[in-house]
Amino acid sequence: MTSAPAPRPALDPDRIAAPDGWRVEVTEATPSTNAVVAERARAGEEEGLVVVTEHQTAGRGRLDRVWETPARTSLTFSVLLRPDVPAQDWTWLPLLTGYAVQAAVADRIPEIALKWPNDVLVEERKLAGILVERIETPTGPAAVVGVGINVSQTLDELPVALATSIELETSERVDRTGLLGQVLGSLHGLQGLLGDTASLRAAYTDVCSTLGREVDVHLPGGPDGVEVRRGEALAVDDRGALVVSTGEGTFTVGAGDVVHVRPRQ
Template identity: 45%
Template structure:
C-alpha cells in the first residue's frame, strides 16, 4: 500500500545513473551482451525522439537513458516529463529483422512484461499490467510505455520507450492516480540496478521471441500472467467514442483484450481503446 512515510533526504536517493556499470553488464567487454551501445545523458527533450532521429544511421540495439527529459510524450501525444534523477527514463532502438509487421503490436506488451518483472525483482513492489501496457500498483500508475515505428522497409525499425517513477514524491506526480517506487515503500531505489534488470530482461524477451520465429503464443501466456485486467469488469472507449462494458475474459494471441459484453452475445476482441477498470467481476 502506498505510504507518505519515506526518507526526506532525496539527494542521497537520487544518485546519478552509472553508465560504466550499465555498459559492462549490457554490452560487455567483448560485445557479448545483447546491446551494442548504452548512453546516458543529463537532459534531453525525448529519448524516443533522439533514437528515432538516429535510426537512419543504421544503428541497432542501442540504448539511451536520460536523467531528465523536458518534452516526453505518452500515448495519444500526452506530455510526459520527468524530475531530474527521480525516474528511469530509457529508450531502445531495435531492428526486428524477419518479424512480421502484424506482430509488431506485441512489442509494447513485451515492454510491459519486462518492466513488471524488473520492478518485482529489484524492488519487491507487486506491479501488474493494465491492458495494454500501463504498469500499475493497486490501480496507481507506476510506469508508462511508448513504442514508435521508425520504418517498416526493408525491415521493421522501432524505438521502445519506458519511464518508471522511482523517487517522485506525492507533489511531483503528474496526476493524483500515479505513484512511485518511493511511495510504494520499495525495498531498493537504486535506479542503475533497476535499469540494468529492466534492459537485461527486455533483451532476453526479444531474443526468446526471435528464437520462437516471432510466434506470439509464449508472449501471450506470459502477458496473461502479468495482466490484472483479465477477470475485471471494464469500460472500453473504442475508436469513434463507442462504449463497451463487460468483463475482460482474456488476451488473445494477437494481443487484443477480449471482453464479454454485459448485454450478452459473443465476446468482443478489442485492439485499441481506453480501458477503465470498474470492479472485480
C-alpha cells in the same frame, strides 16, 4: 510542511550493465528519448542503441499524453530494436515490453501487475508507462521502445494523481543505475518470446490484472469524438488484442484506452 527530498544521484555510465551488443548513452536532458532514437534509426543506427535521459522535458505516453517528471527521479529511456519476426507479431512488442518491466521489478514489489496493453501498476497506481513506435528506415522497419519508470518521486512529484513510485511502495532507496541494468537485461532476455507468441501470451496473461475485470473501453467515435463501451475483459487473443464481453456479444480491442471499473473479486 513537507521536507524537500534528498538530492538524487546521477546515473553512473561506468556501472550500467548493458546486455551484449547494446550501447547505452546517457544524456542530462532531452525533450524525448523516443525522438532521439527514431532520428538515429533513420540515419542507419543498428539495433541495440539505448538512450537514457536524466530529465525528459517533453515526453509522450500513449494517446499523446504528457509524461514528465523531475530530473533524476525516474528511469526514462528508449531502445532501438529491429525484430526479425513476421509483421503480424509486431503487435506483441508493447505487451512484451510491459511484461519485461514487470518481471524486472517483481522481486521488489510482488503485487506489481500489468493493465492491458502495457501500463505497469501496483494495485491501481501507475508505476511505469511505455510507448512503442514503429518507424521506417533505409534498412527496414525499426521499433523504438520507450519506457518511463517512476523510481523516487514523492507524492507531490508524481505526474498524475493515481500514480506511484518504487520508493513509495518499498520505503527503500533505489540505485537507478542497477535498476536500469536489470530492466535492460529483462527486455533483452525476453525478446525471444516474440518468436513464440503462444508462450508470450501465457506469460503475459498470468500477470495481467485487466482480465476478469469490468472495463470501460474508450474508442474513437460518438457525438463527442469518443465512444465508451463497457464489458468484461475476457482474454488476450493471439494478436495481443483484448477480448471484451458485453450484453450484445464480444468484441476485440487492438488499440484504445481501457479503464478498470471495479476491482478484481
